Amino acid sequence: RVIIEVNDRLCAITGRGVNELIGQSSRILYPTDADYEFVGLEKYAQIEKHGTGMVETRWQRKDGRIMDILLASTPMDKKDPSMGVTFTAMDISERNRAREKHRLLEAQYHQAQKLESVGRLAGGVAHDFNNLLSVILGYGEIIVEDLAQDHPHHELMVEIQQAADRARHLTRQL
Numbered sequence: 011r012v013i014i015e016v017n018d019r020l021c022a023i024t025g026r027g028v029n030e031l032i033g034q035s036s037r038i039l040y041p042t043d044a045d046y047e048f049v050g051l052e053k054y055a056q057i058e059k060h061g062t063g064m065v066e067t068r069w070q071r072k073d074g075r076i077m078d079i080l081l082a083s084t085p086m087d088k089k090d091p092s093m094g095v096t097f098t099a100m101d102i103s104e105r106n107r108a109r110e111k112h113r114l115l116e117a118q119y120h121q122a123q124k125l126e127s128v129g130r131l132a133g134g135v136a137h138d139f140n141n142l143l144s145v146i147l148g149y150g151e152i153i154v155e156d157l158a159q160d161h162p163h164h165e166l167m168v169e170i171q172q173a174a175d176r177a178r179h180l181t182r183q184l
Contacts, residue, residue: 011035011036011037011050012033012034012035013031013032013033013035013036013038014032014094015032016028016031016032020099023069023071023077023079023099023101024039024069024071024072025071025072025073025075026038026071026072030072039069039070040067040068040069040070041068041070041076045067045068048065048067049065049067049081052065053065053081053083054091056083057083057084057085057091057095058091061084061085061088062082062084063082063084064080064081064083065080065081066078066079066080066081066102067079067081069099077101077103078101078102078103078105078106079099079100079101079102080099080100080102081097081098081099081100082097082098082099083095083096083097083098084096084097132184133184135184136181136182136184139177139181140178140181140182143174143177143178143181144178146170146174147171147174147175147178150167150170150171151171153167154167154168154171
């Protein structure tokens, strides 16, 4: 798979000159052997099945920067793909970055929705719990007023009221 001809756009995308590309293996465009081999296998399988092939891959510019590429390939002779292929490459790095940014924003939005639901639930629980505490505190006051100071349960009822009051302050924090 030797590069035979290139245009100015390919040179601009790869950061390489015409003389650096012509006569070279197309492997020069890929960051790893695995990327190169995947594209070859996938592209030729598609060409055999559909007559053309299209695959997303990664290329490495001369300066080392990795780009996302959409590569479309068509055989020069549909009856004999071994005669070579023409390919069109499009740098889709920006599109993929925008897609990833959108995915992250969507994930943040869903997380915010979950937190909002938890907040509403906590607020509802706090409200219901506060209603129960109001009953406990109200009856506690009545009992403390009715009990004589020297009654053995008077001190215990005061403790119950204080605990219920602390619980009411905690529910306000929710």
